[in-house]
């Protein structure tokens with residue numbers, strides 16, 4: 383394995399390729415000896431990788447070992463090219479990696495050495511069997527629980543960080559309890575994560591709150607104290623909430639559902655605005671000035687994306703159905719339905735505006751990630767809208783500053799996206815220069831709110847496009863009056879402009 387040399391927080395240059403062994407014993411402020419915590423995190427994805435990097439950064443006295451089944455992912459975490467793009471993450475990892483932060487595939491060793499184990503594996507929507515299309519798939523969480531039970535050799539605190547339905551902590555406890563050996567004991571805590579992609583480091587460093595859910599027993603309470611002690615390294619006590627495990631798990635699902643509901647609410651209003659000639663930005667601004675409502679998460683768009691809002695809404699719908707609460711299930715299902723409606727509506731508007739056909743027309747698509755400042759395309763509205771346009775026979779030139787070419791190709795030609803991958807593949811062109819992407823196109827379609835899209839030279843772009851040239855701003859980020867003046871036929875969400883005849 384390649385050795386990496388990095389300058390560490392103590393100013394020393396060091397090489398490393400594997401986790402250090404043998405932990406020192408530290409003294410706290412009162413000089414009392416205290417064993418340094420040895421933390422392991424199973425799952426080196428967005429959540430495990432970034433949250434544990436910040437944990438290592440904020441807790442130099444804690445040894446953090448992040449493990450994953452994927453060799454490629456771990457190789458990337460140990461390289462100069464991290465597997466995820468997050469502003470500020472590179473700096474944090476560079477400072478701690480090889481000191482008190484380690485990435486490896488040696489899950490058994492990490493679990494054995496740890497006294498606290500975070501489970502941060504994926505919990506996607508089930509694609510098969512009971513609950514297909516709605517329930518959270520807990521197979522990866524179960525594998526972790528069984529692995530911990532198999533290799534644990536002492537007392538362990540198991541912290542459920544993945545987003546899970548409300549019974550998950552019980553089933554983890556059940557598996558662990560059925561496998562205890564002499565000298566081995568387990569406490570299971572719920573500690574859901576609230577970071578948002580693109581702002582993960584800021585969210586982890588200054589969280590609105592940290593939830594620690596546990597059992598109401600002396601063992602549960604002391605486990606909660608242990609985890610509270612870790613977070614206390616950088617988070618004030620009043621931002622750390624201790625609660626029951628079920629409340630903690632439900633709070634996570636409810637928080638995502640509330641956020642998704644706000645986006646769907648303003649998007650539903652945007653359709654009304656388009657129909658009556660109102661402006662959704664003005665409505666959102668005025669509604670948000672009510673301090674009881676607040677201004678955040680009222681930005682109308684092509685719909686919400688990302689790996690969690692839809693998944694967690696569907697999980698909540700499934701839970702409500704399982705609890706025989708069909709009205710509750712329908713309520714949350716509608717939040718998701720509006721999101722699909724909003725995406726489809728925008729795709730249809732593009733086709734309708736381009737004289738009811740996009741067949742063989744070239745369109746430049748700006749942005750493929752589900753939001754700015756991330757390279758993540760999971761459930762991105764861009765995937766859905768591009769697929770819609772490709773099905774209509776459009777040729778699309780895609781530019782995104784962070785999403786890899788192969789990722790875009792996979793997303794649009796997978797069996798989930800199309801039944802005709804060969805035909806679709808020929809219609810897609812990926813660009814690394816937005817000015818090249820627009821040449822000879824009929825329209826520009828903005829699908830992610832990257833800041834750089836605001837400052838492009840649209841006059842220059844217009845000069846190389848087919849006329850009449852169209853601009854569809856699905857994120858409401860550019861100066862519409864300015865591009866209309868240039869001569870673009872402009873469309874956006876929640877507002878209608880007079881057709882441009884320049």
Ligand SMILES: NC(=O)C1=CN([C@@H]2O[C@H](COP(=O)(O)OP(=O)(O)OC[C@H]3O[C@@H](n4cnc5c(N)ncnc54)[C@H](O)[C@@H]3O)[C@@H](O)[C@H]2O)C=CC1
Nearest residue numbers: 425426427428429450451502503504505522525544545575
């Ligand atoms: N992505 C996000 O912004 C947020 C995600 N969450 C939740 O956190 C959880 C993880 O999400 P992400 O980090 O986005 O997922 P991810 O897909 O980026 O990462 C999960 C990682 O777990 C690894 N893994 C799966 N099974 C494993 C096993 N048995 N042993 C070792 N490694 C294993 C996978 O190889 C993968 O690298 C999910 O439940 C998600 O709902 C919560 C808050 C934010």
Ligand SMILES: O=C(O)[C@H]1O[C@H](OP(=O)(O)OP(=O)(O)OC[C@H]2O[C@@H](n3ccc(=O)[nH]c3=O)[C@H](O)[C@@H]2O)[C@H](O)[C@@H](O)[C@@H]1O
Nearest residue numbers: 575576577578579679680681683685686687688690752753
């Ligand atoms: O559980 C999770 O995975 C995370 O889900 C969201 O974080 P994330 O999906 O990374 O990003 P958000 O900023 O919430 O945006 C989600 C989607 O909604 C869209 N959005 C957001 C806000 C808005 O006003 N309008 C709007 O269309 C975004 O463009 C994006 O597509 C939550 O914000 C996090 O608290 C949570 O931890």
